[in-house]
Amino acid sequence: MKIKYFHFLILGGMLACAPSAKVGTDTPDVTSAVPLVSIGNERIYADEFLYILEKSQQLQSGEEKSSRATFDKNLDLFINYRLKVKEAEAMGMAESEEFDKEFTIFKEDLKKPFLIKNSLQEGELQKAYYRSKEILKASHILLQFPNNASVEDSIAVYNMALKIKKEAEEGADFNDLAYEHSDDPSAKQNRGDLGYFSALQMVHPFEDAAYELSVGSISDPVLTSFGYHIIKLEDRKLNKGEIKVSHILIRLNPADPVAEDRAKRKITDIYTELQKNENSWEEVAKIYSDDQNTKGTGGKLPWFGVGAIIPEFEKAAFALNEVGEISSPVKTPYGYHIIRLEDTKPLASFEELEPTLKSRILRDSRSSLIQSQVVAMQKQKYAFKENAELVAAIKPIIDQSLAISLESVKRQLDDQGLLDTLIISTESKSQRVSDFIRFIEADQAIVRTGPNEFFNPWYSKFVEKILEQVEEDDLMTNNREYRQLIQEYRDGILLFSLMNEQVWQKALEDTLGQREFYESHIDQYQWKERIPAVIIEMNKEEQLEKIRRFLSDKDYNVRLKPRLEDQFLNDYPSLFTVQDGTYEYEKHPLLSKVDVQKKNHEIKNGGRTHFLILGNVLPAGPRRLSETTGKVIQDYQEYLDKKMIAELREKYVIQINEDEKERIFEIVKE
Template identity: 50%
Template structure:
């Protein structure tokens, strides 16, 4: 699910509900309510409640209060979907394109191929026991490549392979020849990977090579590859590390040197036996996502991180071991090993492997079996005599000549096959060809390629219709995404964008709610936290006779912070007293003071105090926009309740409550 869809569904449910799909599947398909005269079923409500259980843990049930709160949220959700449909948002081209795109990914786990791919699952898991490090050189085809073009590319690939076998360095040759954009950075070195991380032909070739061996040209959808396996190792499984990041600003010519010095100082500090890792991370790491939680990153396996970071992580062997500084494109890192674990069992990984295979090019390997089942299930009967006649006449001819040849043969109205009792003729095939702009990459005669593509598309369509009509889980999932996209579109138009762009409305809302946008007592101040006590006396000597001013802050930063980035941490400006732990303990009548708060030493220089009072609009624009959007949402719901009366079927409501708590 995309971030856009997640945003839409977070609007709907804020309570994690205890029941999953099995509860929904047992529920009665009753009308729970009507929204503006349109029926809404109980099963949709129960299904979405089940989707809210993100914990995957069992629970004893849902309270009445939680049930009623979620029902209210569901009513608001359906009101918005009802309005979006009334506005015709589901008829827009943008909606149709987005929904069709979702359908393609949603239907995959439900298709016939899901039941016949166990062999591919087992092979993929077997390969996952190893990781392979390989380098490659990619030779791409020119646009609309002819057979002669393909042959030229193949000959070039063979020539470069020969250079490698004659002692040439594949990484140097990748810089010279490879058309993979990443080769400019990695010289063709792909690092370590395992099964399902490369396209299938590339994976097959790599896993069939021993270390040091070079492949023949390997054809994939990207072009021809020459592959050299550098190493093969048992899969190390998964690793969890924490890290410290010091970023490099590419636009600042001094940033690289400053970052290198800072990471070196941090690494030196870590070696001290009294150093606490979490404190170092909190004080110095520039990764906002992890700095407040000890730098901890999620578990990852080979192929999931950039190579430099990954190799450093997997090279750590002892829990608590710390790496030297590691340079990546994000900056400098120091890693600490938290935990390692082996590759999961097949049973634990089966669903993930199946999902990956369904979305991978290797799914074409089992397509023949899928077609056979589809043909049997949906009554596909081929007119073999007509198909054979067209095959013999058209397989060697370009697609553009099909119309003339079929007309010459007098077969325009000839039946090619029947599907679910409906006949499909040569004329139907020609119509399909006229609407098909993308040339399929497949081997075989021209007619065979297009005939298989055409009949396959109809069989896939028949299976999809069968799913929508007879697979309730799939139909509910489609409805969830259909309504979710509509919800997002309506909220974007009526709440989010409106609240963001309506400057007059923002200011009016601000003025009407000024009591919510107030400063507490503030003071102009420089608050310095001493991190290195050996540098404290110098700072005290500099600050104790000074008065607060912006110039003082700049001078302190230049004289103390920049030369000693690990010694001090400071905050300066017009600060709210109650919101700053040091200021809250300070004597506001003293211009300079030193105090200890929660074991930390602070040096404080105070200036003019400013009493509590209202904020200027520009000082609180962000919170105002957020609150204004919330207000618009509440107004939208109130208006929709007037526009579309909601009538709840109390009997169905009680049945739903009982079903959820079974």
């Protein structure tokens, strides 16, 4: 079941008659120590009623003031709703495994917008989208670390990077320096030129540094997982979005010494042919292109943006300005291309790109950075404390013994009296070493460990999970909106379970009850006078006279419809539509306009010709159960619902605080 479903279940079923009066941020504070309603031993306060009432008003239009009668009706519906939730609890539905599983899934979704992590992710998404509005052109020089680099090695590489930067700033050609010094394997071909790129196409530290540069400036050494980079920003401009192109490719054969010249002459001849108006691009592509995947479709390629395709091709493609414009021959590592612009589209809106941006950020190193920031903020907010000496004491025990067995770890910690020692604490939660060991034992976290490196990954995940729980507990205690939302969905699941068991499913499966209800309410299931009829609606007038002649001597019978279809629709499939049924004619849009005693009619309706062939009028009378099963089930469900409410109102003592009710009414009607 989807989250939105419960809004309509609760609001539609409970407050369908809610007024349009505003109850929201401008309303006075409704917090009160006095309950609005008591059901049995449960005290229910006004803020819950107003919260649900406000939600219901978001589904409605108009600005009518709430009348006393409407207010009383809504309060009555609210009490019915709370009675059902209370009964579901009394039946143990809140303790079932199915409820726990479903509620846990809902909570995970509901809490996300309230978490620190969400605000940080939102910030990264906005930053990525803002950056994606620009494309950058940069060159870089990469200096990698030697294998098993020491601290001294790292310092040496850093100093080398500073030296190269200084040379560049003093006038040395940056691309020459890249050719000479860069450890990037592609530097011998591209001399450090990375071409154009946009957000989320480079590793995070590189992107951050590049977007901070002005055109022509050179960065300080930037550390990434590849080594130290020195970056020079060559250009920055607006992102044009994505383009769709087609191409004709003539491949190069490296094994053929004359292939280069032959390919160049061939692509030139093709380019010349394309200048002639009589030659179709699609035909030329089909005949000459060596791209077997696209030649049959006129060389069409998928949409792409900056940084998504080889630079030489990308540069030529983005240089095209008019749809249909073709490029002069372009050489890439694949061969020679001629490119035609098919279509363009601007950068999509943030809302359209958000899912893609989020997916890429979660796969990027940014996700680890976000998590580190989350943990740091949680530690500060919730007064996190760590027993550093204890951590240092248990780390070697876990690193050395966990590879053997968890039991070995527990024995050693127990022998040293460490299991019951406090390892971390927050303002609301304390955890001991034994809690940490149980966390490992449960093995419910995804933790990557290395050889003899068990403690740090498990301990980091343990701290994360504890802080997540502390944050969730804090939300429930101190965030009223979150608390109300969680309560709403918890109660919604219980309400659904109760209604499904006691009303909806019961009415569907209780065939004996359906029949008894049908027989005792037979007056609600009556046919008015009906008439059997074949109704033909003409879609085209071209065969009108033939159909008129065919029907002129026909009486109604059940074989008329198939005879009509066989006679005409095999040759003219869309000539007409035909229906055969039994209809209550008094309010029928066509039958109500004719004399039903006459059996053959031709009338115009909605600009179309209709032929009506009528049978004999059937008298009014009761419907058979099989003819009205859906309506009987619906009515039976409504009956069971009302019966359940009546029984619950007998079962539980309901008390309404009239003074509190009056106070809330004054708030609602303003």
